[in-house]
Amino acid sequence: MKKLPFFLCSLCILILGCKSKDPLPAEVWSSDCVELAPFEGAYRLTGVCCEYVLLPAIETNKKRTFKVKGSYHSFTGAGYTDIPIEITGNLAPNDTTLTLKYAVNSQENVFVLNPGSAEMKCQCFCY
Template sequence: MAAKSSSTLLFVLWVSLLSCNPKDPLPLDTWSQGCIQLAPDSQGFRLSGMCCEYIILPQMKLDRHQQFSVKAEYFTFTGAGFAGQPIIVNGKLSGDGQTLTISYPTGTAVTTHELRPGAATMYCFCGCD
């Protein structure tokens, strides 16, 4: 009887692990770091506030390690307007849910932002909008 009971328990645990769905990594709508802001956009999210560049990200889902990786569009100012190129944006939500770290390639370097809940606390003017 005990073997049947433990088999049933293992089966239920196995099914529940397989049925785990990713969750939205953003418990709040807007995250920021100084001038940088990640906020909802009609296409998902927009990372803005960087000089002469912005990123459009789709909806993101966390995996079981509180991480995500999405294909995004990175736009830079060309002098005549903004031109986009595809990039991969990686992110991780801290265990306490208070820091969203995202990183993405910019040329030969990787740019990283550590965002906190709330709107941008600064406005940085770069003159290319």
């Protein structure tokens, strides 16, 4: 019976020590108007006129890169499209930049983001 408190204490330490954490050193990343921020348990890339990208939680590998399935949404005049895409990314070794890449209709989009919120708001009119 004396081993039970030791076992419970050890189990608690193990559980708390294994708690997963977001591998990104900053919660929000941006460049000019573009911003990557948490959205409903995942991420949303916004700030590009009349479009946005949704991507799941990011887990980098040992090389600090990742590849995830996401969705591209653009305004059509009647609503937003929902196109499945693959997003690749790289976190710089010094944690100063996060690069995101994806292609839509054979056009590659590349964003190099820095920690922090977007400092600009771009004017966009989606009709």
